[in-house]
Amino acid sequence: MRIALVAHNQKKDDMVALAIEFAPLLRQHTLMATGTTGGRLQDEAGLTVERLLSGPLGGDLQIGARLSMGEVDTLIFLRDPMTAQPHEPDINALVRACDVHNVPCATNMATARMLLEDLSRR
Ligand SMILES: O=C(CO)COP(=O)(O)O
Numbered sequence: 001m002r003i004a005l006v007a008h009n010q011k012k013d014d015m016v017a018l019a020i021e022f023a024p025l026l027r028q029h030t031l032m033a034t035g036t037t038g039g040r041l042q043d044e045a046g047l048t049v050e051r052l053l054s055g056p057l058g059g060d061l062q063i064g065a066r067l068s069m070g071e072v073d074t075l076i077f078l079r080d081p082m083t084a085q086p087h088e089p090d091i092n093a094l095v096r097a098c099d100v101h102n103v104p105c106a107t108n109m110a111t112a113r114m115l116l117e118d119l120s121r122r
Contacts, residue, residue: 011078019045034059
């Protein structure tokens with residue numbers, strides 16, 4: 001599976017913790033991430049990740065474009081609902097692309113864990 005991983009700043013610690021917990025599973029898949037998220041996943045979880053641009057610089061749009069081309073099978077996007085983001089339209093576009101193309105999209109830890117647990121049973 002090709003899994004995209006994205007986390008807003010206030011959610012990056014959660015993303016790293018999730019990645020460490022599921023590292024053996026995630027290593028069996030192809031990973032891509034927005035820039036800063038990807039850097040932390042490489043450095044702190046030891047994962048091999050294709051790093052795209054940082055979210056505010058177009059990374060969400062890059063993932064959305066790849067997803068729309070059929071190159072992403074699932075998205076874990078830990079959004080921060082409490083902080084306004086300068087690139088809100090890009091965030092909405094990425095989540096919308098998941099709905100348009102029927103790609104599973106986990107936007108909080110509980111759903112992300114369910115998604116990864118389901119993947120680990122396959
Ligand atoms: O802003 C983001 C998602 O909208 C995440 O981007 P970074 O991983 O580069 O911080």
